[in-house]
Amino acid sequence: MNLVLLGAPGSGKGTQAEKLSQKLNLFYLQTGELSREWAKTDKRIRNIINGGKLIPEKEMTNYVMKYLEKRVPKGTNILFEGFPRFISQYEEYEKWLASKRQKIDAVVSLDISEKEAVKRLSGRRICEKCGEVYNVITNPPKESGKCDKCKGKLIQRDDDRPEAIKVRFRYYRNNTKKLIDYLDNKEKLIRVDAVRPINVIYLEILEKLGVKNG
Numbered sequence: 609m610n611l612v613l614l615g616a617p618g619s620g621k622g623t624q625a626e627k628l629s630q631k632l633n634l635f636y637l638q639t640g641e642l643s644r645e646w647a648k649t650d651k652r653i654r655n656i657i658n659g660g661k662l663i664p665e666k667e668m669t670n671y672v673m674k675y676l677e678k679r680v681p682k683g684t685n686i687l688f689e690g691f692p693r694f695i696s697q698y699e700e701y702e703k704w705l706a707s708k709r710q711k712i713d714a715v716v717s718l719d720i721s722e723k724e725a726v727k728r729l730s731g732r733r734i735c736e737k738c739g740e741v742y743n744v745i746t747n748p749p750k751e752s753g754k755c756d757k758c759k760g761k762l763i764q765r766d767d768d769r770p771e772a773i774k775v776r777f778r779y780y781r782n783n784t785k786k787l788i789d790y791l792d793n794k795e796k797l798i799r800v801d802a803v804r805p806i807n808v809i810y811l812e813i814l815e816k817l818g819v820k821n822g
């Protein structure tokens with residue numbers, strides 16, 4: 609099964625993606641991670657990301673397609689998070705899968721309001737050393753400001769600051785929203801209310817995918 613997970617910033621798609629890819633044995637691809645990796649060696653990309661902006665549509669598509677070709681083992685089923693964001697990217701990805709005799713089996717959209725997302729994102733902290741993610745409201749560390757795992761310092765990522773969040777949301781509204789509407793019309797979309805406990809959302813997704821839990 610090839611899955612795509614969509615959702616506004618702060619909808620918790622990373623958490624669900626991890627659980628689902630483990631459960632369903634999928635190759636987990638996260639474009640946020642890919643872009644940050646890319647940013648390490650490319651200053652222009654780094655500036656785009658630190659400003660909370662998205663890498664231009666076509667460039668991102670090319671980068672992802674190359675990555676898929678080079679790094680994803682043949683015949684693997686993929687869970688994609690953060691890509692595709694545009695209708696054009698969706699179509700490119702579909703084409704790539706078709707060339708491997710595969711298809712996108714389901715697209716899950718995690719729905720959240722902007723107000724709720726901003727509240728969640730501004731609480732997000734990340735460990736400087738190991739990258740573990742916390743939230744001062746929903747998932748605080750045992751000791752304030754320190755990572756439970758490695759005692760590293762917890763910091764706020766630049767793109768989780770309020771100004772950057774606003775920009776990310778504007779991009780989401782202008783682009784991914786169009787993709788969601790497009791898929792809604794094709795009846796390819798599973799919509800889930802993302803403002804509920806993690807496990808409730810997870811179980812609902814499994815149920816809607818027709819996967820038995822246990």
Ligand SMILES: [Zn+2]
Nearest residue numbers: 735738755758
């Ligand atoms: Zn840590």
